[in-house]
Amino acid sequence: xxxxxxxxxxxxxxxxxxxxxxxxxxxxxxxxxxxxxxxxxxxxxxxxxxxxxxxxxxxxxxxxxxxxxxxxxxxxxxxxxxxxxxxxxxxxxxxxxxxxxxxxxxxxxxxxxxxxxxxxxxxxxxxxxxxxxxxxxxxxxxxxxxxxxxxxxxxxxxxxxxxxxxxxxxxxxxxxxxxxxxxxxxxxxxxxxxxxxxxxxxxxxxxxxxxxxxxxxxxxxxxxxxxxxxxxxxxxxxxxxxxxxxxxxxxxxxxxxxxxxxxxxxxxxxxxxxxxxxxxxxxxxxxxxxxxxxxxxxxxxxxxxxxxxxxxxxxxxxxxxxxxxxxxxxxxxxxxxxxxxxxxxxxxxxxxxxxxxxxxxxxxxxxxxxxxxxxxxxxxxxxxxxxxxxxxxxxxxxxxxxxxxxxxxxxxxxxxxxxxxxxxxxxxxxxxxxxxxxxxxxxxxxxxxxxxxxxxxxxxxxxxxxxxxxxxxxxxxxxxxxxxxxxxxxxxxxxxxxxxxxxxxxxxxxxxxxxxxxxxxxxxxxxxxxxxxxxxxxxxxxxxxxxxxxxxxxxxxxxxxxxxxxxxxxxxxxxxxxxxxxxxxxxxxxxxxxxxxxxxxxxxxxxxxxxxxxxxxxxxxxxxxxxxxxxxxxxxxxxxxxxxxxxxxxxxxxxxxxxxxxxxxxxxxxxxxxxxxxxxxxxxxxxxxxxxxxxxxxxxxxxxxxxxxxxxxxxxxxxxxxxxxxxxxxxxxxxxxxxxxxxxxxxxxxxxxxxxxxxxxxxxxxxxxxxxxxxxxxxx
Numbered sequence: 001x002x003x004x005x006x007x008x009x010x011x012x013x014x015x016x017x018x019x020x021x022x023x024x025x026x027x028x029x030x031x032x033x034x035x036x037x038x039x040x041x042x043x044x045x046x047x048x049x050x051x052x053x054x055x056x057x058x059x060x061x062x063x064x065x066x067x068x069x070x071x072x073x074x075x076x077x078x079x080x081x082x083x084x085x086x087x088x089x090x091x092x093x094x095x096x097x098x099x100x101x102x103x104x105x106x107x108x109x110x111x112x113x114x115x116x117x118x119x120x121x122x123x124x125x126x127x128x129x130x131x132x133x134x135x136x137x138x139x140x141x142x143x144x145x146x147x148x149x150x151x152x153x154x155x156x157x158x159x160x161x162x163x164x165x166x167x168x169x170x171x172x173x174x175x176x177x178x179x180x181x182x183x184x185x186x187x188x189x190x191x192x193x194x195x196x197x198x199x200x201x202x203x204x205x206x207x208x209x210x211x212x213x214x215x216x217x218x219x220x221x222x223x224x225x226x227x228x229x230x231x232x233x234x235x236x237x238x239x240x241x242x243x244x245x246x247x248x249x250x251x252x253x254x255x256x257x258x259x260x261x262x263x264x265x266x267x268x269x270x271x272x273x274x275x276x277x278x279x280x281x282x283x284x285x286x287x288x289x290x291x292x293x294x295x296x297x298x299x300x301x302x303x304x305x306x307x308x309x310x311x312x313x314x315x316x317x318x319x320x321x322x323x324x325x326x327x328x329x330x331x332x333x334x335x336x337x338x339x340x341x342x343x344x345x346x347x348x349x350x351x352x353x354x355x356x357x358x359x360x361x362x363x364x365x366x367x368x369x370x371x372x373x374x375x376x377x378x379x380x381x382x383x384x385x386x387x388x389x390x391x392x393x394x395x396x397x398x399x400x401x402x403x404x405x406x407x408x409x410x411x412x413x414x415x416x417x418x419x420x421x422x423x424x425x426x427x428x429x430x431x432x433x434x435x436x437x438x439x440x441x442x443x444x445x446x447x448x449x450x451x452x453x454x455x456x457x458x459x460x461x462x463x464x465x466x467x468x469x470x471x472x473x474x475x476x477x478x479x480x481x482x483x484x485x486x487x488x489x490x491x492x493x494x495x496x497x498x499x500x501x502x503x504x505x506x507x508x509x510x511x512x513x514x515x516x517x518x519x520x521x522x523x524x525x526x527x528x529x530x531x532x533x534x535x536x537x538x539x540x541x542x543x544x545x546x547x548x549x550x551x552x553x554x555x556x557x558x559x560x561x562x563x564x565x566x567x568x569x570x571x572x573x574x575x576x577x578x579x580x581x582x583x584x585x586x587x588x589x590x591x592x593x594x595x596x597x598x599x600x601x602x603x604x605x606x607x608x609x610x611x612x613x614x615x616x617x618x619x620x621x622x623x624x625x626x627x628x629x630x631x632x633x634x635x636x637x638x639x640x641x642x643x644x645x646x647x648x649x650x651x652x653x654x655x656x657x658x659x660x661x662x663x664x665x666x667x668x669x670x671x672x673x674x675x676x677x678x679x680x681x682x683x684x685x686x687x688x689x690x691x692x693x694x695x696x697x698x699x700x701x702x703x704x705x706x707x708x709x710x711x712x713x714x715x716x717x718x719x720x721x722x723x724x725x726x727x728x729x730x731x732x733x734x735x736x737x738x739x740x741x742x743x744x745x746x747x748x749x750x751x752x753x754x755x756x757x758x759x760x761x762x763x764x765x766x767x768x769x770x771x772x773x774x775x776x777x778x779x780x
Contacts, residue, residue: 003666007520008734011671012527014513016257016506025257028213028229029288037066037116039277039287040123042130043297044105044112047139047367047699048152051103051112051132059115059126066281068126070113071101074276078245082159085239085269086334086372087232089483089544093425095174095333096161100243100272105134106154106331107367108699109296116277116285139367139699143305143328146172146364154331154365163337164426174329175337175363177344179421187320187356191311195392198307199385200765201748203300203328204691206374207711210259211289212298214270216278224275225252231265231507232545233535239268240275251275255535261507262683263373264299266547267334295704299372300693302339302363303328306385316397316404320356323348325382327363330370336363338425339371342378345423346635347386349416350475351408357418367699373547375680376744379476380687384766387472387749391756400455401753402446405473406439424480424548431481431632435729435737437663438473441639444723445471445661449641458758464649467656470642470753474745475635478729478738479550485629486550486558487541490519490566492622494612496590496604497529498566503543504555505535509740510672511551515559517668518733522563523570524588525604541625549636549738552668556733557628566624570607573622577602577610634729636664636737640681640746644754651774653755654718655685660743661723666735670724677722677743684747686712692767 019025056068074080086094105112113130117123140152155169166176188194215227224246230236233253241248258265274287289298304327311320325343329336344359374380394401410416412433419431446452449469459467488502500519506512512532520527534540543555567587574592575582578600586595593601602610611622641659646652660677667673690710694702703709728735748766756762761776 003728003735005521005734006524007517007527008668009666009670012513012517012669014510015516015532016512027210027257027259028215028227029286031215031227031256033217033284036284036286037118037277037281038120038123039274039285040115040120040127041111041293041297042113042127043293044108044110046105046134046136047108048137049105049134050137051105052135053133054113055131056113058129062122062126062129064118064122065115065126066118067116067277068113069101069276071103074101081243081245082161083239083243084334085267087235087266087268087545088338090238093163093337094335095163095167097155097169097333100276107369108701109369110331111297114273116281140172141366141368141699143326143364143366146366154367165337169365172365173362174333174365175340177341177361177422178359180358181417181421182356184320184322184356184358188309188311191319192313193396194309194311195389196309197385197389197764198305199388201304201306201381201384202766203303203369203371203693204687205295205300205709206262206264208260208262208264211291211294212265212270214274214287215284216274217284218278219252223250223252224278225254226271226275227254227256228271229258229265230255231261231505231547233505233537234503234542235545236268236271237537240272243272244276244279246279253537255505258507261546262375263377263547265507266373266545267299291706292704295709296369296701299334300369301374302371302381304343304381306382308385308389310389310393312393312397314397316393316399318351318354321348321354322358323382324360328366328368328371329363330366330368332370333365334370334372336371339378341422341424343382345418345428346379346476347382349410349418350473352410352414352416353408359422369693375683375741377741379474380745383472383474383745384748387746388752388762391470391753401471402442402451406442409438409473410436412436429481429631434731435634435663435665435727436637437725437727438637438639441637441661441663441725442473444725445639445641445659448659448721448723449643449657451641454643455757461645465645465647466758467643467645468754468756468758470750470757471640472746472749472753473637473639474742475637476549476738476742477633477635478553478732479630479633480548481631481633482629484544484548484550484554485627486543486555487627488559488562489541490562490624492570492604492608494605494608496608497531499531499533500559501533501540502555502559503535503540504551505543505546507546509546509551509676510669511546511555513672514552514668515556518556518559519563521734522560523567525590529590549741551740552736553732553738554628554630556736557630558626560733561626561628562624565626569622569624570604573611574602574607576615576618577607630731632731634731634737636662636739636742638662638742638746640750642747642750642754644751644758646755646758646773648759648777651770651777653689653751653768653770653773655751657719658685658747659721659723661725662739662743663725663727664739665727665729665732665737667724668734668736673724673739674722676740678720680740680743681720681747682712682717684744685751688748688751688766689768
């Protein structure tokens with residue numbers, strides 16, 4: 001296949017670049033109209049309680065208040081529907097354990113009531129006047145205790161709908177997934193060394209700049225229109241219809257510009273409430289979370305305990321590998337199965353030559369904040385432990401970790417039984433790796449960081465400060481095989497331009513631009529001649545949404561199939577117009593000609609005019625359509641290297657340089673690809689070193705703002721280098737795989753390994769704060 005392309009692989013400007021820099025692009029909160037009502041929530045101050053009574057009369061009596069909802073009146077005109085807020089393909093692999101309103105609260109920040117008023121200030125004041133009588137219940141904060149006899153039960157109702165794996169809410173078990181390949185106990189008995197270690201990762205927030213937002217209004221025909229800052233518009237439409245028992249055909253969801261998501265907007269917990277108020281009042285309704293509510297009432301990264309046991313021989317050969325993961329779902333089960341499964345399915349196959357492998361995974365309910373989708377989606381948590389484990393094995397057997405990984409990692413032409421044993425929320429599918437340049441990534445990354453000049457050198461820059469280097473490798477996926485599906489539609493215009501209508505959801509990643517590049521490459525026209533329109537459930541065809549690293553691979557695959565169909569239909573119309581057999585035609589630059597007589601030619605605009613005005617009984621709109629799903633999910637691979645400086649007096653860790661060498665197949669837009677990697681890297685460094693939820697003894701978050709939740713910003717950026725390794729994935733659109741998630745997995749273990757290289761102490765719990773580092777140094 002010709003791998004020299006005209007438009008993909010180029011640094012094409014973002015199609016929305018001008019609107020970004022001029023501020024003309026509209027976010028959900030920018031949509032307006034007359035008579036808008038604003039929503040404020042009353043959230044639970046308690047982690048676990050029954051609502052014995054609620055008095056909304058004072059709130060209802062306030063001037064400017066139009067409606068107040070709680071469990072007492074929300075179901076006057078509709079049934080109480082149990083559902084999941086997780087924006088996943090139907091049937092969702094998450095338990096139905098949520099309601100619009102309930103008479104039990106399960107975490108601090110859980111929804112108790114809501115007010116719709118003429119202004120947001122009035123709504124907030126009215127919410128503060130709602131009187132609630134609670135019966136406090138014993139809370140459960142420790143996931144390790146969740147399944148012990150006699151502990152508080154978070155979900156004690158009988159109307160739950162389970163997921164297709166072991167699920168026992170009476171025992172706080174949200175999900176369980178266990179598989180065994182070979183005989184792990186036998187493998188451990190045959191080992192010369194056994195390494196057994198427990199690692200902990202914490203909950204963290206996405207910190208997208210635009211808060212969760214929904215605006216519900218009506219069109220001229222009275223249909224409900226929802227503008228939503230979402231990654232999953234089609235799932236939002238379905239869930240709103242389900243929760244409100246409202247006809248899906250009467251719901252129109254539009255995704256405008258999204259100011260960041262990172263997985264946090266793969267939910268539908270706001271839109272049903274905004275829609276409910278709109279339907280009750282007949283007025284437009286805007287519901288925007290405050291920053292505090294984003295932290296406390298939306299979704300977090302799941303906290304996870306990862307217990308890894310490996311048996312290995314003196315030469316480093318692993319004889320057994322057991323990973324036992326316990327994940328804290330918090331109060332509800334959103335994504336609790338699929339994140340757990342990813343911790344195995346996208347980590348264990350990386351070392352595919354281990355004959356004896358076991359995974360024990362459990363997700364439990366607690367009264368902590370609700371976990372959900374977050375970039376990396378389980379792989380980030382498991383990789384933190386696994387790549388420290390690998391570093392320790394290499395050191396104990398006297399090997400350079402780079403050479404150790406290059407020897408044992410999965411290669412092209414190889415598979416892993418883990419691929420079949422577990423997928424994302426279900427059994428997996430057999431896969432053979434068709435593109436893996438991980439060894440090349442390791443070599444290039446090592447050169448860029450100066451690995452052999454710095455490793456084990458413990459270079460001191462002052463009496464207290466010591467430098468070290470560490471690394472980690474990771475893999476992810478490219479969509480969910482035989483689950484994720486994308487679709488696209490194209491039509492031709494009289495000037496030769498074409499409209500590209502697609503379900504693919506751009507959340508700020510540049511997806512719209514890449515899709516235009518793919519279409520342009522198929523048609524061999526300038527990308528400026530492709531006009532994108534995405535994520536409108538009335539107009540664009542279906543797409544699962546922006547998650548599971550599916551954008552470029554799955555949605556891009558759909559655009560490619562669509563554009564090929566579109567090109568064929570252009571050629572068919574040209575054949576009629578030019579009276580030339582189809583097999584003699586070729587096209588480039590928006591022109592079609594006869595290969596045997598180049599004088600016979602027509603541009604796309606002329607062909608469009610002929611088809612719509614001059615083809616007589618055969619007049620038609622030239623269009624194309626395509627859908628795509630894949631039987632495989634080719635992993636991107638990445639090698640990441642950190643150079644740190646550790647202050648032995650204070651425990652402070654400073655990342656001096658961070659290098660990522662990534663195999664994402666062919667980078668369809670290199671600059672945007674680099675931006676994805678570098679954004680994920682900074683996100684991962686902040687997660688590793690600073691970001692953490694802090695709670696008081698009653699489960700209340702004490703730092704729900706950017707002033708106290710220490711997210712890394714522009715002033716914290718170390719030297720970052722990204723290397724895009726030359727690669728080509730035969731199954732992807734023009735050789736592409738995903739890149740958006742794999743980049744966040746390596747910073748935490750790479751930094752932890754670098755800290756050990758600098759000062760000789762291991763840290764097994766995130767975040768790697770100064771206090772923890774200093775305590776480890778003092779302990780020795």
